[in-house]
Amino acid sequence: MSSLRIVFAGTPDFAARHLASLLESDHEVVAVFTQPDRPAGRGKKLTPSPVKVLAQAQGIPVHQPLSLKKPEGQAELAQYQADVMVVVAYGLILPQAVLDMPKLGCLNVHGSLLPRWRGAAPIQRAIWAGDANTGVTIMQMDKGLDTGAMLSKASLAIESSDTSASLYEKLAELGPKALLDTLAKLESLTPLPQDDSLANYAEKLSKEEARIDWSQEAAFIERCVRAFNPWPVSHFVVQEQSVKLWQAEVIATSNTEAPGTIVATSKAGIDVATGAGVLRIKQLQLPNKKAMSAADVLNARQDWFTPGTVLS
16 A cells, blocks of 8 residues: 555554554654653653654654543644554543544554453463463454454464563564554455454453462463563562562472472472472562572572472
8 A cells, every 4th residue: 555644643662663663664654642751760750652752753743632532632633634543552542533533544553363362461461371372463443442343463472481571572573564564455454353252351460460379270370470570570478578480480290288388499499389280480589689590599598498488
């Protein structure tokens, strides 16, 4: 398809990667919409989004309305007479008036193979659930939450070593290519409705959820460790201190101890009984310390992790 006039709406780094690909294409990004600057860092200094930083560096008009439900925000958008609006992790709900505004509608890049995971945390939930594959879906937006008809998908395998951080990077590479390919074929693509019966809601993660429940099976806890990396990070309590768990593996050994009981320690890790199987802790982080290997932690704090100690 020939060059399109595009309004881009997005906020985090994942969105900025897609904006960058559009800026390098033959399409014309005529304006950017992004979330208002937010306090960040220890000093809580107002900080622009990665999308805003990139747009300003390229001299593209930036708009940061609190809502697009009000006429003022919609008027800002209407003035650009865009062919299409591309939305990637924007963070605002688009009302029907906005969805109808661009000539070719509003397209969304979603970080899952819809309808598998709709909602806020599709990358993390794919690991958490033990999915073998994930990907990105380019969809025609409607008024529902990630319910629009699908234009294209691009998939990849979830490796057993993937964390949310590594999968995020892979999808941030995959998404822009899928977006440009979809835009090139836009006029010839037939939107495919989603099968709602296959949909799941990818609920936001929470710090409470990341506290390890040792009564769960070892394989599930290991997936949680990877899904909650880099945030909110799986954690447990020992000696009344909260310890973050960054890396673990399931080991093939029998066990009859109560869940949470340390059954062995070695240079290879700290082996903990679970509801089903044994989890080996390989990398962890003590309070006010950097993440370290289990061997280094045992050198410093062996008294916290003696066999028979029960983690909670």
